[in-house]
Amino acid sequence: MEIRLTPGAKIRGRWGSKENGKLTYTLLSVEDFTVAPEEVIAVLQRYGGGRVDAQQYLQYRATARTLARYERGEGIQVDPYLAAYMAERRRIEANQTAAPRNTQEQGGGTVPAGTEVAGGRAPAGRSSKSAAFLLLALFPLAYFVLSALGWNTYTAKKLTQVVVAVVGVVMVVRVVRGFDRRDNPADGGVGRALLRAVLLTMTIWLAVGVIAGVVAGFEPVQATESEKRRFGDRMDMVIGIPVAMLVVYHLGRWSVRLVPARRSLVWLSIVAMASRAVGLSLYPVGGAYGRAYNVPMPAFGEALVGGALGGVLIFCFLALGNIQASTQARRARPRDDLAPR
Numbered sequence: 001m002e003i004r005l006t007p008g009a010k011i012r013g014r015w016g017s018k019e020n021g022k023l024t025y026t027l028l029s030v031e032d033f034t035v036a037p038e039e040v041i042a043v044l045q046r047y048g049g050g051r052v053d054a055q056q057y058l059q060y061r062a063t064a065r066t067l068a069r070y071e072r073g074e075g076i077q078v079d080p081y082l083a084a085y086m087a088e089r090r091r092i093e094a095n096q097t098a099a100p101r102n103t104q105e106q107g108g109g110t111v112p113a114g115t116e117v118a119g120g121r122a123p124a125g126r127s128s129k130s131a132a133f134l135l136l137a138l139f140p141l142a143y144f145v146l147s148a149l150g151w152n153t154y155t156a157k158k159l160t161q162v163v164v165a166v167v168g169v170v171m172v173v174r175v176v177r178g179f180d181r182r183d184n185p186a187d188g189g190v191g192r193a194l195l196r197a198v199l200l201t202m203t204i205w206l207a208v209g210v211i212a213g214v215v216a217g218f219e220p221v222q223a224t225e226s227e228k229r230r231f232g233d234r235m236d237m238v239i240g241i242p243v244a245m246l247v248v249y250h251l252g253r254w255s256v257r258l259v260p261a262r263r264s265l266v267w268l269s270i271v272a273m274a275s276r277a278v279g280l281s282l283y284p285v286g287g288a289y290g291r292a293y294n295v296p297m298p299a300f301g302e303a304l305v306g307g308a309l310g311g312v313l314i315f316c317f318l319a320l321g322n323i324q325a326s327t328q329a330r331r332a333r334p335r336d337d338l339a340p341r
Helices: 037-047 054-071 080-098 123-146 154-176 188-218 225-257 264-281 281-291 299-333
Strands: 002-006 018-021 024-026 101-105 108-114
Touching: 002 054, 054 080, 108 154, 123 225, 123 299, 154 225, 154 299, 188 225, 188 264, 188 299, 225 299, 264 281, 264 299
Parallel strands: none
Antiparallel strands: 002 024, 018 024, 101 108
16 A cells, blocks of 8 residues: 655655655555555544645545446446545535634635634734744844833843743733644653653754854954943844744744644743753853853853743744644644545
């Protein structure tokens, strides 16, 4: 038994041959077997990465069987599974059109509600993406506003982070209210999820550290310590932190494949705080480096507060990226209620 997936889809843990951009997997190699169409659709929905359409499979199956009957000289019949599937799909679409609670009037058209539109709000994926980029733009905007009001660069930097963190938490709460994870079941055991969470934690810590180091390398050499600090604060708020949070947002999209879906926000909050805890655990090493090379280091209490604030920011962008990717995968996934019975 072979399954050929659409371009970009793949089955984890199996080797497949690639032809014309499509991967073909050999699932069974026995000579004679029978697999019910419902079981095939269940396998495709489970391992197809959300890119397999049940109707396309049933149409291909019906065409192949009709051609085989024609070659054998038998009469051509309507495939019962495809007919049942199409009848069920027409029934569901008719119920959605007739029920006012499942539609939303928008300029003379109707938009299906449910997991896509809830309470008249925009889809969770679209709103989470907009919220993420709004927060990115808020970093330099709030910083320049506070600087124009007379705050020094360091205070303006910290206040900006507080403002963005508060706004980010509010946006995450609003997005989560319109997002339903019931058809995103948890994947794998706790042990495997813990290992994946550790991998995500170290990736975030390494990515943020590398970006901070690259930005710090642009500070002027021939300058006083106060000038270097002001320049570093401006670079952090305009380039460093927004770029780091953009990377974290995309890591949040990637986290859909790593953390269990039912409690993804709990896992992401642990990952965010753990990534900052790794940095705090290396504070003695940084202090020794600062004393050896005359580099100013913040006090441990200040580093602790900054780490907690950074953890909140990382969690916000991780959550927004995770929700956006989950919503996008759900739209591409075949609906379970349209499967043939």
